[in-house]
Amino acid sequence: MPLDLYYLDASPPVRAVLLAGKTLGVEFNLKFVDLFKLEQRSPEFLKINPRHTVPTLVDDGFVLWDSHAIVGYLANKYGKDDSLYPKDPKARAIVDEMLHFDNGTLFPRLRNITFPLLFRGKKELSPEAKQEVEEAYAFMEKFLEERAWVAGNNMTIADFCCVSSITSLECLVPGIASHPKLAAWVEKCKRNMVGYEEANQKGLDNFNLYVRKARGEA
Ligand SMILES: N[C@@H](CCC(=O)N[C@@H](CS)C(=O)NCC(=O)O)C(=O)O
Structure with a gap:
């Protein structure tokens, strides 16, 4: 049975699922x-x-x-080993922690800006919203001082969720370049994630276009 995935590729959580699908070799019936x-x-x-x-x-x-539940389900069901979602309780807890960080910090901060911009006609970013995004970059920089990937020394499902959110935040509040560890991790994701271009970059470009149109820049 094919897996139906209801989607819009500009959506960051959708892109996290598409990235997981690429790495796991899962084909979706896209709707x-x-x-x-x-x-x-x-x-x-x-x-x-x-x-x-x-x-x-x-x-x-x-x-x-929920994208976080979906990537976990896909890794549990289709992973050839447990590297994307470790079974070891401590390693898995760190992955879960970063999935919650995405769901509880990165994505809400992104949504706080995106929703008023795309659906409520608000053009200006509040200084508070911008500051919250910059703080999120600083959190990421700190985490990545200790680890090569967001939840340890190899790529996990948490990287899929965080990279789709972080690259989307960058369209709204450019700032990654001033965080060397964060910038290096984004580059590493681009180079190492299977199908990054199709699964994240394509939808990210669409997201960026929606943002620029909403701001009257395109
Ligand atoms: N926590 C959810 C968030 C999903 C979400 O909010 N998706 C947005 C698009 S980025 C959406 O579908 N919004 C439409 C709506 O809320 O009516 C996840 O990670 O999947």
């Missing part, structure tokens, strides 16, 4: 959901995901609607 036309609020989609968000994965009737 486009146009958030700009509020298709996520259609009765058909709400029946699948009452939380009305993308990504939403449907595996033979089994539904998951």
Whole structure:
């Protein structure tokens, strides 16, 4: 049975799932959901995901609607070994910690800026929102002083989630270049993640275009 993935590639959590799919060799049956036309609020989609968000994965009737849960599920189900999502309790706890960091810090800070810009016509970034993003970069820099990848010495599912959020934040608040460890990690993700160009860069370019259009720059 193919895995259905409801998606819009500009969405950072969707791109995290696409990155996981590439590394794990999972093919998705992609189903486009146009958030700009509020298709996520259609009765058909709400029946699948009452939380009305993308990504939403449907595996033979089994539904998951959070990217962090989805990448964990895919790694558990399709990983040839446990390197992407370790079974060792401590190593796994660090991966989970970074998944929660993405879900609880990076993504909400990104959404705080993106939602008013793309859906509420707000053009200016508040100094507080900008400061929060800069603080998030500084957190990442600190974590990466200790580790080669965000959750240890090899790539894990947490890298997929963090890189899609961080590269999206950079479109709104440029600042990665002044954090050497963070900048080096982003480059490492680009070089080492299977299918990075198709899974993250393509949707990131679309995200950037939406942002520039909303700001009247494109
Ligand atoms: N925590 C969720 C966040 C998903 C999310 O908020 N997706 C946005 C797009 S980036 C969305 O679908 N928003 C539409 C809506 O909330 O109606 C995840 O990681 O999957």
